[in-house]
Amino acid sequence: MASSAGRRARASVRGYRERATRASGLSRVGEWWASLPERTRAWIPVAIVVTLAVLYPFYIDSLPTNIPIIVQFPPLHDTVTILVFVMMAVGLNIVVGYAGLLDLGYVAFYAIGAYTAGWLASGQFQQVHFSFGAIGVQSNAGGIHISIWLVLLIAAIVTAVGGILIGLPTLRLRGDYLAIVTLGFGEIIPQFVRNADDLHGFNLSGGTFGINPIDQLGFGNRLHDAVGLPVTYNAYFPPTPDRLFYWTILALLLFTLFCSMRLRDSRLGRAWIAIREDETAAGAMGVPLMRTKTWSYAGGAFFGGIAGAYIATFNSGAFPTQFDFNISVFLLCMVVLGGMGSLWGVVVAGTILAWLNFDGLGNIGSWFNTNILPGSHQIDVPKYSFGIYGVIIVLMMLFRPTGLIPERRRKREIEEGTRGPLDEPLYEMRGADEPGAGERGAGGRVPRG
Amino acid sequence: MLGLVFVALILAWLIYNAVTRTTPFFNVLLIGLTQGCVYALVALGYTLVYGILQLINFAHGDVFALSGLFASTMVGGAVFGLTSSSTTFGLIGGLTATFVIAAAFGALVNSSIEFLAYRRLRNAPRLSVLITAVGMSFIVQNISLAVYDVNARSIPQLIPGADLIHVSGVSYTWDAFFVVVVTAPVLVLLTWLVKSTRHGKAMRATSQDPEAAAIMGINVNRTITFTFALAGALAGVGATLYLVEFNIRYDTGFTLGLIAFTAAVLGGIGNLTGAVLGAIIIGLIQAFNEGPFLDAPGSDWTKTLVFTILIMILVFRPEGLLGERTPEGA
Numbered sequence: 001m002a003s004s005a006g007r008r009a010r011a012s013v014r015g016y017r018e019r020a021t022r023a024s025g026l027s028r029v030g031e032w033w034a035s036l037p038e039r040t041r042a043w044i045p046v047a048i049v050v051t052l053a054v055l056y057p058f059y060i061d062s063l064p065t066n067i068p069i070i071v072q073f074p075p076l077h078d079t080v081t082i083l084v085f086v087m088m089a090v091g092l093n094i095v096v097g098y099a100g101l102l103d104l105g106y107v108a109f110y111a112i113g114a115y116t117a118g119w120l121a122s123g124q125f126q127q128v129h130f131s132f133g134a135i136g137v138q139s140n141a142g143g144i145h146i147s148i149w150l151v152l153l154i155a156a157i158v159t160a161v162g163g164i165l166i167g168l169p170t171l172r173l174r175g176d177y178l179a180i181v182t183l184g185f186g187e188i189i190p191q192f193v194r195n196a197d198d199l200h201g202f203n204l205s206g207g208t209f210g211i212n213p214i215d216q217l218g219f220g221n222r223l224h225d226a227v228g229l230p231v232t233y234n235a236y237f238p239p240t241p242d243r244l245f246y247w248t249i250l251a252l253l254l255f256t257l258f259c260s261m262r263l264r265d266s267r268l269g270r271a272w273i274a275i276r277e278d279e280t281a282a283g284a285m286g287v288p289l290m291r292t293k294t295w296s297y298a299g300g301a302f303f304g305g306i307a308g309a310y311i312a313t314f315n316s317g318a319f320p321t322q323f324d325f326n327i328s329v330f331l332l333c334m335v336v337l338g339g340m341g342s343l344w345g346v347v348v349a350g351t352i353l354a355w356l357n358f359d360g361l362g363n364i365g366s367w368f369n370t371n372i373l374p375g376s377h378q379i380d381v382p383k384y385s386f387g388i389y390g391v392i393i394v395l396m397m398l399f400r401p402t403g404l405i406p407e408r409r410r411k412r413e414i415e416e417g418t419r420g421p422l423d424e425p426l427y428e429m430r431g432a433d434e435p436g437a438g439e440r441g442a443g444g445r446v447p448r449g
Numbered sequence: 450m451l452g453l454v455f456v457a458l459i460l461a462w463l464i465y466n467a468v469t470r471t472t473p474f475f476n477v478l479l480i481g482l483t484q485g486c487v488y489a490l491v492a493l494g495y496t497l498v499y500g501i502l503q504l505i506n507f508a509h510g511d512v513f514a515l516s517g518l519f520a521s522t523m524v525g526g527a528v529f530g531l532t533s534s535s536t537t538f539g540l541i542g543g544l545t546a547t548f549v550i551a552a553a554f555g556a557l558v559n560s561s562i563e564f565l566a567y568r569r570l571r572n573a574p575r576l577s578v579l580i581t582a583v584g585m586s587f588i589v590q591n592i593s594l595a596v597y598d599v600n601a602r603s604i605p606q607l608i609p610g611a612d613l614i615h616v617s618g619v620s621y622t623w624d625a626f627f628v629v630v631v632t633a634p635v636l637v638l639l640t641w642l643v644k645s646t647r648h649g650k651a652m653r654a655t656s657q658d659p660e661a662a663a664i665m666g667i668n669v670n671r672t673i674t675f676t677f678a679l680a681g682a683l684a685g686v687g688a689t690l691y692l693v694e695f696n697i698r699y700d701t702g703f704t705l706g707l708i709a710f711t712a713a714v715l716g717g718i719g720n721l722t723g724a725v726l727g728a729i730i731i732g733l734i735q736a737f738n739e740g741p742f743l744d745a746p747g748s749d750w751t752k753t754l755v756f757t758i759l760i761m762i763l764v765f766r767p768e769g770l771l772g773e774r775t776p777e778g779a
Contacts, residue, residue: 102576104583169764176505176579177763180710184756187707195749325703329583336580387591393584397577398569 053250057243068371071363074355076242082354083249084311089334089350090256090343091303096332097341097407098269099296100276101171102179105186107327108166109159109301113308114318115193116155118211120146121313124203135218136232148217152252152309159305160298167297171290186328194320205320212317217248245314252310256303260343263299272296273341277413326386330357333389336396339403341410349404353389361385452765466742472618477740478733483625483694485732486632490687491709492716492724493639494559494680500719501656501676503575507582508562510706511589512681516555517688517697518593521602523547524692532605540607544689548631551685558589559681560674568670586703593699603696628690635686636725642679643721652676656719704752708735711759717772726770731755 033041057076065072074082088110095103118124121134123143131137133147146154170181197207205211218232230236233244263269271292274282283289312318330353338349356364365381373379381388396403402411467474491513498506524531529543562585570578608624615621643649651672654662663669691697691705712731716723735755739748746754762769 100576102579170760173763173767175575176503177767179579180505180714181760181763183707184760188753188756191750191753195753329587332580332583384591384595386587387594390584390587390591394566394581394588397573397581397584398566401573401577 050254054247057239057246069364069367070360071367074359076239076246078355078358080242080245080249080314081311081358082351083246083253084307084314085331085334085354085357086347086350087249087253087256088304088307089331089338089346089354090253090260091300091307092331093300093335093338093341093343093346094260094263094272094303095296095300096335097339097346097410098264098276099272099293100340101293101296102175103182103297103300104179104325104328104332105182105184105189106300106304106331107323107325108182108186108189109163109304110308110311110327111189111193111318111323112159112162112301113155113305113310114312114322115205115211115308116158116305117148117151117309117312118205118214118318120144120154121148121151121215122211122213124206124211133220134215135220136216136235145215148215148309148313151313152306155309156302156305159308160302162305163297163301164294167294168290171293171297183325183328186325190320190323193318193323208320210317210319211312212319214313214316214318216316217245217313249310249314252306256306257343257347259303264343268292268295273409276341329386329393330389333393336393337404339406339410342403342405342407345403345405345407353392356388357385361388452761463737466737470742473741475619477736477742479619479621479625480740481733481736482729483628483732484736485729486628487687487691488705488709488712488732489725489728490632490635490683490690491705492712492728493636493721494683494687495706495710495713496716496718496721496724497652497676497680497683499713501652501673502567502578504567504578504582505710506559506562506677506680507579507706508585508589509559509680509684510702510704510709511586511593512555512559512562512702513684513688513691513706514697514699514702515558515589515593516551516681516685517692517701518597518602518699519554520547520551520685520689521604521692521697523550524604524607524689531607535607544607548686548689551689552682553685555681555683555685555688556678557681559684560678562589563674563677568673590699590702593702597699599699601696601698601701602692604692608693624693627693631686631690635683639679639683640721648672648675708752708755711755714759714769715762717769720769720771723769723771731758734758 036044056079060073060076063073088106091109092103092106095101095106121144123141123145125144126142128144129140129142131141131145133150134145135147137145166182166185170178173181193205194208196205197203197209216232216234218235219229221231223229224231230240230244233241233248236244264273271282271287274285274287275289275292279289308318311322334350334353335346337353338345338347352360361382365379368381369378491509494509494513495506498504498509523529524543524547529547531540531543535543566581566585567578570581606624608627610622610624612620613623613626643652651662651667652675654665654667655669655672659669662672688697708731709728712728713724714727715730716725716727718724735751738746738751738754
């Protein structure tokens with residue numbers, strides 16, 4: 001009995017192999033795939049996605065515009081904003097995902113970045129005449145005009161310093177207090193720029209009108225003549241400016257991703273993750289807690305600053321209404337949905353959510369209203385966008401706290417219940433009726449009275 | 450040290466204004482106290498929930514706005530049909546009923562939030578619960594938006610703005626008096642509830658040590674639900690009071706909630722007396738900031754001022770005015 005069964009099994013294995021060799025095409029691809037080194041296998045999908053993204057401006061016009069539900073792919077102009085938001089989500093992921101510190105005021109960094117660009121590359125301060133490498137500005141124009149490329153870097157550094165200044169006094173606080181303080185800063189800074197048009201007669205921020213116009217991106221005549229790079233982005237007929245802005249933000253985003261990845265694997269990044277997992281243990285192992293946390297703030301802020309300065313030059317203006325608390329929550333939603341600490345998860349979730357916000361909800365709403373609800377009962381879907389994000393946040397937290405694409409380490413943490421700075425459990429409700437009560441043996445934690 | 454100098458400077462500024470502009474000074478003082486009463490009711494909700502779950506219930510401000518909107522439909526519309534010309538008896542009856550219904554509504558909403566979201570996260574990391582609270586805040590806000598739309602709701606002026614007491618330019622109006630008349634008994638009732646009833650005892654026990662409380666036979670989940678209901682009821686009463694003087698929009702709750710939370714932190718979060726004290730201080734600060742005084746920054750800066758205070762307290766005295774210092778430092 002047993003031997004005949006074994007023979008049959010062997011025969012079926014042989015048959016399978018034969019069939020596999022016969023269906024040669026696919027299996028050869030499979031074998032080739034398996035023979036590749038693991039590193040290469042991990043990078044090929046990334047390379048494909050990046051290539052598709054780089055070529056997007058060329059094939060966007062041939063994409064269909066009557067797809068059910070989502071209607072169409074985002075037009076190039078919106079894609080720039082979407083990528084700026086993805087970039088900010090990746091920056092926020094450094095603070096929330098890597099270091100496990102809840103930041104509810106990331107919009108402050110965005111605002112600082114945008115206004116730094118406004119101050120250093122516009123005619124805001126007519127009293128001074130300063131120009132350094134600015135493109136498309138008359139030499140006798142009032143105000144400070146520094147090359148936008150340089151301004152992107154300066155904004156990043158200023159914002160990082162801002163992050164350190166906000167972080168130093170507050171990072172000692174426990175997690176939820178830290179969240180509130182960051183929220184406070186996220187509210188103060190927009191209100192400050194809204195009201196700072198009359199600081200004892202000095203107009204710092206242009207008040208509700210904001211600062212505009214802001215200088216343009218470009219490479220100038222010399223580089224144009226030498227290598228053919230565009231003089232200024234806006235000097236061309238559409239869609240060329242949008243394409244240039246798109247490629248620039250794509251490059252910035254890839255740079256952010258690269259930095260974020262290298263940071264995660266660096267000594268500093270491992271210290272962040274150690275703090276996230278167990279602050280006390282990390283401290284006992286010699287991780288300097290304050291310094292490490294402050295660096296995570298500075299790192300997150302750095303990219304927020306670049307994003308803010310970039311969107312300011314893209315929109316050619318910085319306006320106080322851009323910087324709501326909602327933006328902070330929206331970015332947090334991207335990180336939560338993607339999986340805290342998971343870089344690719346944040347990119348995917350960020351792209352989806354940002355697209356929903358700028359295009360998708362409108363498209364879906366109009367499709368829904370024309371195809372499902374023709375008649376009087378029309379729903380204004382974008383009006384409830386933040387309710388929808390709220391639902392996403394709550395559902396993710398309740399049913400899949402690790403996010404769409406969980407980071408392996410974070411997943412283990414949540415499953416095993418290690419405790420970072422914020423990860424103290426609320427309460428251990430271990431009643432007699434719960435099976436397996438007391439297994440985790442965390443002991444009686446005495447909450448503060 | 451620096452804090453003391455700061456406080457001294459503020460006192461000097463107050464005294465200067467009290468001397469030079471006596472009449473507006475006292476008027477503003479009364480406005481601040483009135484405003485502080487409303488903040489107190491909301492701040493107590495934050496403090497109650499924080500005391501028992503150590504959770505900042507971000508949705509609390511939005512529960513406030515939703516119950517306020519709900520109350521606005523009760524008072525003016527088809528239900529009670531109160532107008533400024535209603536009889537005194539009808540006015541008292543209608544308003545009392547509105548307060549009770551708004552309180553019940555707030556309690557229902559707040560405890561449903563706990564039941565639907567927070568309860569499932571009892572063993573989850575604190576970060577998860579906090580993020581969920583932010584999400585719930587947006588959900589409740591959008592429910593308000595869906596039901597009551599973007600327009601601000603108000604009620605007819607039921608309590609006359611006429612003077613109750615008038616002493617040399619300083620006037621104390623009926624509507625300000627009304628706010629105090631409602632708030633004071635509610636606070637007394639709450640104190641009695643927490644200090645002297647079985648439910649209150651269970652709340653205090655759960656807040657000290659939920660496990661030990663459970664061992665002693667306290668139904669911890671029910672106690673938590675009760676706390677959320679209590680906080681929601683306070684928000685409902687507060688929202689109705691707020692309606693007497695101002696109007697409410699779907700997003701009123703966010704800023705107001707943050708201000709009230711600041712008040713709770715200022716007084717020492719988890720401490721009931723502290724919340725009331727903090728709320729009155731914040732109410733006064735707001736009133737003086739917006740009042741007609743020398744170099745007062747004005748209402749444009751109120752939010753900045755309040756949040757700066759919040760940050761200063763959290764950094765320099767995280768246990769608040771009346772809280773106890775703990776080894777954790779907060």
